[in-house]
Amino acid sequence: MEAVHGHTNDHSHDDHAHKPSGIMRWVQSTNHKDIGTMYLWFSFTMFLVGGVMALIIRSELFQPGLQIVKPEFFNSMTTYHGLIMVFGAIMPAFVGFANWLIPMQIGAPDMAFPRMNNLSFWLLPPAALLLIAAQFMPGGGAGVGWTLYAPLSTQAGPAMDLTIFAVHILGMSSIMGSINIITTILNMRAPGMTMMKMPMFCWTWLITAYLLVAVMPVLAGAVTMTLTDRHFGTHFFNAAGGGDPVLYQHIFWFFGHPEVYIIAIPAFGVISQVIPAFSRKPLFGYASMVYATASIAILSFMVWAHHMYTAGMPVEAQLYFMYATVLIAVPTGVKVFNWVATMWKGSLTFETPMLFALGFLFLFTLGGFTGLVLSIVPVDVQLHDTYYVVAHFHYVMVAGALFSAFAGIYFWLPKWTGRMYNETLGKWHFWLSLVFFNVTFFVQHFLGLAGMPRRIPDYALQFAEFNAISSIGAFGFGLSQLLFLYIVIKTITSGEKAADRQWEGADSLEWTHLPSPAPWHSFETPPVVK
Amino acid sequence: MKSERANRRMMTRLSIFAVAMFGFGFALVPFYEKICEVTGINNLIKPAAAVVNTQVDKSRWVTLEFDANAHGLEWEFRPVQRSVRVHPGEMIQIEYDVRNNGAKAVVGQAIPSYGPKHAAPFVKKLECFCFKQQPLQAGESKRMPVQFVLDGALPADVNTITLSYTFFEVKGASTAPAKGGVQG
Numbered sequence: 282m283e284a285v286h287g288h289t290n291d292h293s294h295d296d297h298a299h300k301p302s303g304i305m306r307w308v309q310s311t312n313h314k315d316i317g318t319m320y321l322w323f324s325f326t327m328f329l330v331g332g333v334m335a336l337i338i339r340s341e342l343f344q345p346g347l348q349i350v351k352p353e354f355f356n357s358m359t360t361y362h363g364l365i366m367v368f369g370a371i372m373p374a375f376v377g378f379a380n381w382l383i384p385m386q387i388g389a390p391d392m393a394f395p396r397m398n399n400l401s402f403w404l405l406p407p408a409a410l411l412l413i414a415a416q417f418m419p420g421g422g423a424g425v426g427w428t429l430y431a432p433l434s435t436q437a438g439p440a441m442d443l444t445i446f447a448v449h450i451l452g453m454s455s456i457m458g459s460i461n462i463i464t465t466i467l468n469m470r471a472p473g474m475t476m477m478k479m480p481m482f483c484w485t486w487l488i489t490a491y492l493l494v495a496v497m498p499v500l501a502g503a504v505t506m507t508l509t510d511r512h513f514g515t516h517f518f519n520a521a522g523g524g525d526p527v528l529y530q531h532i533f534w535f536f537g538h539p540e541v542y543i544i545a546i547p548a549f550g551v552i553s554q555v556i557p558a559f560s561r562k563p564l565f566g567y568a569s570m571v572y573a574t575a576s577i578a579i580l581s582f583m584v585w586a587h588h589m590y591t592a593g594m595p596v597e598a599q600l601y602f603m604y605a606t607v608l609i610a611v612p613t614g615v616k617v618f619n620w621v622a623t624m625w626k627g628s629l630t631f632e633t634p635m636l637f638a639l640g641f642l643f644l645f646t647l648g649g650f651t652g653l654v655l656s657i658v659p660v661d662v663q664l665h666d667t668y669y670v671v672a673h674f675h676y677v678m679v680a681g682a683l684f685s686a687f688a689g690i691y692f693w694l695p696k697w698t699g700r701m702y703n704e705t706l707g708k709w710h711f712w713l714s715l716v717f718f719n720v721t722f723f724v725q726h727f728l729g730l731a732g733m734p735r736r737i738p739d740y741a742l743q744f745a746e747f748n749a750i751s752s753i754g755a756f757g758f759g760l761s762q763l764l765f766l767y768i769v770i771k772t773i774t775s776g777e778k779a780a781d782r783q784w785e786g787a788d789s790l791e792w793t794h795l796p797s798p799a800p801w802h803s804f805e806t807p808p809v810v811k
Numbered sequence: 812m813k814s815e816r817a818n819r820r821m822m823t824r825l826s827i828f829a830v831a832m833f834g835f836g837f838a839l840v841p842f843y844e845k846i847c848e849v850t851g852i853n854n855l856i857k858p859a860a861a862v863v864n865t866q867v868d869k870s871r872w873v874t875l876e877f878d879a880n881a882h883g884l885e886w887e888f889r890p891v892q893r894s895v896r897v898h899p900g901e902m903i904q905i906e907y908d909v910r911n912n913g914a915k916a917v918v919g920q921a922i923p924s925y926g927p928k929h930a931a932p933f934v935k936k937l938e939c940f941c942f943k944q945q946p947l948q949a950g951e952s953k954r955m956p957v958q959f960v961l962d963g964a965l966p967a968d969v970n971t972i973t974l975s976y977t978f979f980e981v982k983g984a985s986t987a988p989a990k991g992g993v994q995g
């Protein structure tokens with residue numbers, strides 16, 4: 282922490298002494314706040330694209346029989362819905378938060394590598410275009426599922442190649458973004474901002490960024506093997522040539538399980554900022570929170586084959602993966618306990634961010650419980666690839682990660698825009714989302730328990746009622762998100778002026794040291810943290 | 812706050828780590844192969860180790876059904892006999908016929924699969940056309956043997972085993988009539 286500043290960011294900003302105007306401001310921007318904003322808008326756009334795909338899926342499933350789309354197109358929709366939501370909506374949303382908040386929360390003027398930051402963002406739109414263009418390739422989109430399993434993926438049409446390139450680009454973007462985040466957090470903290478004083482959000486991102494650097498290259502390797510199997514005569518996943526399709530699953534899930542924590546951990550970070558603010562108490566068990574998050578991250582490398590119980594595995598391996606998976610529930614439980622304990626005897630208020638955080642707390646925990654159910658081998662053999670799994674991961678990814686993103690956006694919107702959102706409308710958004718989310722996904726537990734397989738466009742008649750309910754819920758949920766868009770736009774254009782410290786319970790630097798809206802350049806001279 | 816240099820050093824280190832993890836993904840390939848080999852999970856197309864217990868269990872009959880498929884190949888492929896009844900411990904030889912009806916030479920590799928799956932380790936194949944890649948010239952036909960012994964430890968509830976072979980094309984393999992072993 283010696284070189285107390287002044288110059289550090291001159292290099293990165295000499296071409297930005299003033300704000301350039303028009304579109305070039307955004308194309309060339311190296312400012313962490315601009316880039317954060319772009320990530321968030323990109324993410325929301327992708328959320329709508331992925332959402333439309335989800336509604337196509339749910340329309341087809343509204344009734345048994347094939348009514349609206351062809352099975353091939355249906356499969357393509359499930360594939361790209363998954364890919365776009367994971368890589369296009371959720372992950373960029375949290376990178377957007379990271380960009381906006383990490384420099385402000387640790388008292389740094391910007392990210393460590395502003396130009397690389399710009400590149401990380403601008404890799405995303407081409408990747409998104411590739412995923413969308415894949416729909417228009419001969420033979421249509423690749424109906425292989427978001428997991429891109431071989432051997433289907435090695436036999437799919439040319440759309441698969443675009444998809445593979447998109448995954449490569451998305452991976453590159455994530456890796457660069459992560460390098461930036463790690464370096465910023467480790468090297469650029471203001472004097473006095475020790476690691477154990479950092480807001481929990483920064484900790485969760487530090488850990489997530491390490492996970493990303495570790496596993497995104499493995500995914501890149503897996504899809505590269507798929508690509509060479511497709512075009513260059515290798516036989517990684519081709520049994521006829523001595524390869525093994527199950528190998529793909531192992532490599533994919535070595536990435537895939539940490540990936541689910543890449544999605545969940547920053548969400549934990551946001552929740553760990555919001556709950557204390559509205560409980561007017563510091564986060565309970567801060568240190569245990571840090572250790573719990575780190576242990577979740579480490580354990581997440583050791584449980585991948587719980588996605589493959591039915592792929593053929595010796596019973597000893599099944600037992601190992603079952604116990605290891607159950608073990609993850611322990612640090613997760615510590616976190617849930619700490620959040621609840623933070624609220625214990627707090628002076629709680631229930632503004633929109635807090636409502637979403639509580640929604641997260643209940644529903645994410647429910648998703649964790651169904652995860653535990655699935656981790657039990659004999660149960661999973663029944664439930665694998667049924668709608669029960671679909672319900673499980675939507676509880677953790679939608680009611681978990683997405684609700685946490687909503688909580689964060691309502692929470693920081695006053696800081697970002699200098700204006701307050703409309704509290705009544707925000708609450709409407711929450712309650713509509715909560716109700717429709719459960720209408721959509723709760724019934725899918727029953728469908729799965731009754732044996733309805735996932736990734737099928739048509740189903741047996743006994744599943745009709747629950748599917749109809751689920752589809753109605755999905756449309757309700759989708760429409761509710763337009764209300765969110767309206768609220769955000771309304772806030773930006775005509776919200777009431779927000780206070781510098783809009784939430785008096787919020788105590789990180791962006792609230793205590795910076796005005797609202799946060800100025801374009803902040804902490805050019807680092808604050809002194811006691 | 813640390814210097815620009817420290818940042819660059821950090822970036823270099825993290826980039827090397829990322830590249831190493833890309834390599835790690837590929838290193839998983841031989842790693843898994845080794846695990847499968849050592850634990851015997853995936854030796855469907857390798858000859859069984861010497862059969863130890865050759866006691867024929869005359870009191871027990873097991874039916875073996877044979878099935879044949881060609882995936883993406885213009886090959887006519889079928890077992891000479893549809894099924895046989897055997898005693899565990901007996902040495903059995905059956906045959907398959909294959910004919911390349913396509914216009915060009917191709918190399919195929921047969922992959923066996925068993926129903927029920929858990930019967931697989933008890934079918935000890937001593938000789939099988941699936942141990943090798945099979946080149947077939949246009950119009951060529953072949954009769955190919957499979958020799959096996961049923962292990963007496965086969966669970967008592969298994970009375971019927973279906974042995975199904977599927978031929979896949981091995982792209983890029985030499986179609987010269989010489990016999991190449993299975994790669995990897």
Ligand code: HEM
Pocket residue numbers: 428541542544545587588606607609610613648649650651652653655656657661664665666670673674677678681682
């Ligand atoms: C206590 C924590 C958790 C446990 C014990 C757990 C367990 C499991 C298990 C056993 C499966 C495999 C089910 C099957 O395919 O048959 C699964 C699937 C899945 N989980 Fe979790 N999980 C947990 C948390 C999470 C979190 C936090 C996320 C994401 C934010 C997540 C996302 C997913 C996804 C996306 C799948 C489905 C993957 C696919 O097949 O496409 N899980 N989980």
Ligand SMILES: [Cu+2]
Pocket residue numbers: 537538541584585587588
């Ligand atoms: Cu998992």
